[in-house]
Amino acid sequence: AAFGLYFPRKEYSENVYIDQPAGTPLLRIHALRDSHGEVAHFHLCQNLIISRARSHENHWFQIREKSGLLYLSKSLDREDFNMLSVGNWMPLSKVMLYVFLSSHPFQEKECDSAMRTTVFLSLINATAPACSSLTARQLCFTEMDLSFHIKENKPPGTFHQLQLPSVHHLCQNLSISYKLLAAEGMPFRYNENTTGVSVTQRLDREERERYELIAKCTVREGFREMQVEVPFLVNVLDEDDSPPFLPNGTDTADAVVEFNRKEGTVLATLTVYDADTTPIYPLESSRKKYTGTIITDDPWISETFRVEHIFDEIHFSPNGSQVRGTQHEYKLVLNKSISVTEHRSFQLDVLVNDTEFHGPERSLMLHFNVSILPVSIQFPNMTYQFTVNRNAERFAQIGKICVENCMKFRGVNITYKLLSLNVSCYPVSILQGREDKYGSLYVNDSSALRRPECKEIQYTIQATDKQSRKHTKTLLTIVLEGTLLKEEDCPDSCAVGKHRAECEECGGLGVLTGRCQWRQGSGKGITTNYSTCTPSIKTCPDGTCDVIESRDPSICPQDCTSGDIIGGHGKGTGNLGIKSGHGICYCFPRQNCYCEKDDIKEQLCDEVCKTVI
Amino acid sequence: LAGPPSPPGQDPHGWRVPVDCVRANELCAAEPSCSSRYRTLRQCLAGRDRNTMLANKECQAALEVLQESPLYDCRCKRGMKKELQCLQIYWSIHLGLTEGEEFYEASPYEPVTSRLSDIFRLASIFSGMDPATNSKSNHCLDAAKACNLNDNCKRLRSGYISTCSKEISATEHCSRRKCHKALRQFFDRVPSEYTYRLLFCSCKDQACAERRRQTIVPSCSYEDKEKPNCLDLRNTCRTDHLCRSRLADFHTNCQASFQTLTSCPGDNYQACLGSYAGLIAGFDMTPNYIDASPTSITISPWCSCRGSGNMEEECEKFLRDFTENPCLRNAIQAFGNGTDVNLSP
Numbered sequence: 001a002a003f004g005l006y007f008p009r010k011e012y013s014e015n016v017y018i019d020q021p022a023g024t025p026l027l028r029i030h031a032l033r034d035s036h037g038e039v040a041h042f043h044l045c046q047n048l049i050i051s052r053a054r055s056h057e058n059h060w061f062q063i064r065e066k067s068g069l070l071y072l073s074k075s076l077d078r079e080d081f082n083m084l085s086v087g088n089w090m091p092l093s094k095v096m097l098y099v100f101l102s103s104h105p106f107q108e109k110e111c112d113s114a115m116r117t118t119v120f121l122s123l124i125n126a127t128a129p130a131c132s133s134l135t136a137r138q139l140c141f142t143e144m145d146l147s148f149h150i151k152e153n154k155p156p157g158t159f160h161q162l163q164l165p166s167v168h169h170l171c172q173n174l175s176i177s178y179k180l181l182a183a184e185g186m187p188f189r190y191n192e193n194t195t196g197v198s199v200t201q202r203l204d205r206e207e208r209e210r211y212e213l214i215a216k217c218t219v220r221e222g223f224r225e226m227q228v229e230v231p232f233l234v235n236v237l238d239e240d241d242s243p244p245f246l247p248n249g250t251d252t253a254d255a256v257v258e259f260n261r262k263e264g265t266v267l268a269t270l271t272v273y274d275a276d277t278t279p280i281y282p283l284e285s286s287r288k289k290y291t292g293t294i295i296t297d298d299p300w301i302s303e304t305f306r307v308e309h310i311f312d313e314i315h316f317s318p319n320g321s322q323v324r325g326t327q328h329e330y331k332l333v334l335n336k337s338i339s340v341t342e343h344r345s346f347q348l349d350v351l352v353n354d355t356e357f358h359g360p361e362r363s364l365m366l367h368f369n370v371s372i373l374p375v376s377i378q379f380p381n382m383t384y385q386f387t388v389n390r391n392a393e394r395f396a397q398i399g400k401i402c403v404e405n406c407m408k409f410r411g412v413n414i415t416y417k418l419l420s421l422n423v424s425c426y427p428v429s430i431l432q433g434r435e436d437k438y439g440s441l442y443v444n445d446s447s448a449l450r451r452p453e454c455k456e457i458q459y460t461i462q463a464t465d466k467q468s469r470k471h472t473k474t475l476l477t478i479v480l481e482g483t484l485l486k487e488e489d490c491p492d493s494c495a496v497g498k499h500r501a502e503c504e505e506c507g508g509l510g511v512l513t514g515r516c517q518w519r520q521g522s523g524k525g526i527t528t529n530y531s532t533c534t535p536s537i538k539t540c541p542d543g544t545c546d547v548i549e550s551r552d553p554s555i556c557p558q559d560c561t562s563g564d565i566i567g568g569h570g571k572g573t574g575n576l577g578i579k580s581g582h583g584i585c586y587c588f589p590r591q592n593c594y595c596e597k598d599d600i601k602e603q604l605c606d607e608v609c610k611t612v613i
Numbered sequence: 614l615a616g617p618p619s620p621p622g623q624d625p626h627g628w629r630v631p632v633d634c635v636r637a638n639e640l641c642a643a644e645p646s647c648s649s650r651y652r653t654l655r656q657c658l659a660g661r662d663r664n665t666m667l668a669n670k671e672c673q674a675a676l677e678v679l680q681e682s683p684l685y686d687c688r689c690k691r692g693m694k695k696e697l698q699c700l701q702i703y704w705s706i707h708l709g710l711t712e713g714e715e716f717y718e719a720s721p722y723e724p725v726t727s728r729l730s731d732i733f734r735l736a737s738i739f740s741g742m743d744p745a746t747n748s749k750s751n752h753c754l755d756a757a758k759a760c761n762l763n764d765n766c767k768r769l770r771s772g773y774i775s776t777c778s779k780e781i782s783a784t785e786h787c788s789r790r791k792c793h794k795a796l797r798q799f800f801d802r803v804p805s806e807y808t809y810r811l812l813f814c815s816c817k818d819q820a821c822a823e824r825r826r827q828t829i830v831p832s833c834s835y836e837d838k839e840k841p842n843c844l845d846l847r848n849t850c851r852t853d854h855l856c857r858s859r860l861a862d863f864h865t866n867c868q869a870s871f872q873t874l875t876s877c878p879g880d881n882y883q884a885c886l887g888s889y890a891g892l893i894a895g896f897d898m899t900p901n902y903i904d905a906s907p908t909s910i911t912i913s914p915w916c917s918c919r920g921s922g923n924m925e926e927e928c929e930k931f932l933r934d935f936t937e938n939p940c941l942r943n944a945i946q947a948f949g950n951g952t953d954v955n956l957s958p
Contacts, residue, residue, distance in 0.1 A: 010927075143871050149926065235925070235926055238922065238923055277920075277921075277922045277923070278920070278922060279842075279920060279921060279924060280842050280845065280919070280921075280922075281842045281844050281845040281848070281920070281924070283845070311920075312919070312920070313919045313920045571779075571780065573782060573783050574780065575779060575780065575781075
């Protein structure tokens with residue numbers, strides 16, 4: 001092992017009083033061994049560290065190199081106290097000392113060993129108290145919790161002394177005795193002569209990682225007897241002594257690539273367990289300790305796939321008591337988007353390696369059965385036919401064009417294009433939907449709809465896959481119907497309409513039949529189902545500002561506005577549009593929207609509106 | 614029982630009263646020997662630990678000179694002008710000296726000398742209604758009303774609420790960074806008689822406690838998709854001067870103590886509540902009430918001790934300073950009840 005000896009505690013504490021004589025013992029520090037035959041040597045460093053104040057050279061404290069007893073080598077007088085408290089703003093002065101540990105005698109100035117523990121000494125601005133003034137708690141234990149850590153798989157040894165050397169020295173006429181309760185059947189022993197507590201056997205964290213005992217102290221002074229009990233805790237520290245294993249023996253998973261071919265797609269996941277803990281902090285070093293590598297000579301495979309490793313803490317219960325372990329997940333991920341023409345199947349092996357485990361079973365192999373299926377770019381077996389009213393306005397949405405399975409595609413970009421046959425009538429255009437899955441047909445030139453010579457218009461639609469340049473075609477027929485309505489003097493936008501009557505007698509950008517549509521809300525309070533005037537209830541408002549609506553702010557400000565909304569409302573995703581409103585919502589494109597109750601007879605503010613914060 | 618810390622300016626022990634680090638830096642810059650030593654020390658500290666630094670003669674000499682300069686004892690004030698600059702100067706010296714791996718760090722801020730009772734006195738002037746007498750009232754709602762009646766409080770409160778509830782896109786629910794900044798402005802610029810009433814109001818029912826929990830808009834400022842490990846979070850916080858300082862301040866003023874009646878250092882509730890509020894916009898270390906329980910108050914930052922490995926004990930100790938801290942709990946309850954400790958002079 002890298003470091004042999006170690007401290008079973010991170011911190012120790014004790015009080016120091018004015019004018020305590022030189023030679024007063026303060027506290028006892030223990031070390032535990034990594035292997036038999038090691039001998040501990042303790043050493044103090046030169047400096048006293050005082051939080052936020054300047055450090056001082058240590059003239060007062062020394063430690064016995066072999067026994068670990070920290071004692072006063074020179075008494076602290078009032079002048080020393082004042083000097084050590086300068087700049088220390090806390091009402092209580094604390095100084096800090098580092099105690100270092102080594103398996104060989106210390107040379108001069110050896111203060112950079114990794115094995116160290118901290119001693120906090122509280123400097124009390126008074127002379128040592130009389131024993132009779134101390135409570136049983138103060139006589140028996142320090143303020144610090146009795147909490148220890150012992151490494152698993154290490155030889156037994158003494159790790160604590162219950163008796164406080166300072167109290168023992170000060171109050172010799174008192175009888176203070178200790179007991180360790182709840183220790184039956186546990187691997188710890190209390191020695192009454194030395195008050196030392198030792199661990200009696202090698203511990204196994206995977207068996208049990210926490211021992212909770214009770215330290216009981218009895219103080220006798222003449223006929224008076226006082227008792228105190230405090231928790232005595234031992235945590236077992238983990239080392240990497242378990243190999244990885246497969247839950248249920250599953251080492252194989254299927255990974256199918258079909259419609260979802262996008263970079264970053266998780267194709268399959270396999271799980272590996274380990275009874276050891278894995279700290280998620282620092283994350284990168286733990287990832288490096290537990291590796292997952294794709295085993296392949298094929299450069300195409302190593303470019304196209306990667307393995308992502310995540311891990312999480314899980315609990316095992318080996319014998320009633322819970323211990324922590326680790327679940328490692330290895331995800332096979334697409335490292336780049338795969339072309340629709342690609343077609344192959346193979347087995348991909350991933351080698352998992354627990355690099356810090358020293359044993360033959362440190363690694364295991366995971367298998368992914370990868371099938372990459374080609375995707376054909378073709379229209380469903382039909383031609384498209386849409387009927388368009390002659391009164392439809394510019395940006396009216398006619399319909400959607402989609403190659404087979406287009407809505408399932410991810411990482412496949414399809415471009416739709418209209419090829420016109422008869423040049424004179426060309427009323428519709430196409431725009432790409434989000435993520436290039438489908439195309440939206442809309443009216444681009446409403447004057448062409450009105451011309452009597454345009455009746456039935458033929459188009460060819462071409463869909464092209466961007467990556468492979470594969471394309472396919474189908475026929476589209478647009479049939480014009482309806483008789484022309486009389487032109488009214490109306491605003492551009494349906495959204496301006498504030499009342500049902502004025503809404504339904506006007507047209508506006510995006511209308512399908514020449515007239516706007518009224519949506520009657522149900523609405524109490526602020527609701528997504530508010531009343532409003534729209535070119536088509538199907539598309540506006542539907543909570544998304546689609547590609548066609550975003551072409552002109554007059555089409556559907558209810559979905560697309562980024563301006564102010566006056567009145568009770570909630571904004572939509574990305575701060576666009578009105579998600580919910582109070583009463584009727586209407587908008588002046590490029591300006592503000594308003595949401596308000598129209599009905600004056602109703603109370604101005606009911607219970608619902610009062611509760612708005 | 615320990616007495617209150619002495620107010621700055623008075624100086625019973627005869628030691629130097631600290632100046633703020635921005636001022637100390639100016640004083641040092643005016644003195645050629647100080648400024649050159651300061652530059653040397655900063656280079657010494659860059660990326661090295663204390664012991665290797667002290668092994669270098671030149672570094673040690675620079676440190677000895679600086680120990681006598683005002684830079685060494687300088688402090689910062691919360692919400693002061695150039696606070697960030699002040700903290701940068703502070704940590705540029707103290708980072709290497711107070712051992713990076715220390716569990717608790719000392720606060721770079723000046724000690725708080727005002728008491729809770731000062732706030733109650735002010736609060737009773739503006740509120741007109743005594744919260745202690747009306748047992749049916751919702752104190753958290755009263756606090757919101759009181760804030761809305763004050764222009765400054767209302768403006769900064771609606772400022773952070775709208776920033777923290779503004780949806781950016783379908784995947785990004787709000788801008789956490791901007792939300793924290795707006796919250797920081799609210800807690801730095803609005804007097805504590807308003808902010809504390811919102812944050813620490815006492816509750817008898819769930820609706821009130823839910824309002825209290827919602828004060829900082831936790832869906833944006835507090836919660837996240839995943840709960841990081843608390844030690845990892847502390848590490849992230851310590852890489853940022855402001856977060857590090859606010860956390861150190863919290864540890865200094867709210868660390869449970871056995872030596873006082875209230876469990877708070879110096880029995881100073883005000884100091885603990887102040888550093889709690891100071892931590893709120895402290896980036897990801899922001900603490901909050903974990904649920905809407907009206908009576909049992911549990912506070913935690915957004916983190917857990919899952920995945921701590923061998924550091925679990927340390928992680929839980931860190932977390933317990935929030936979740937099971939008698940000083941913090943007593944301070945919050947004392948504020949809610951309108952009581953402060955009576956200190957004999």
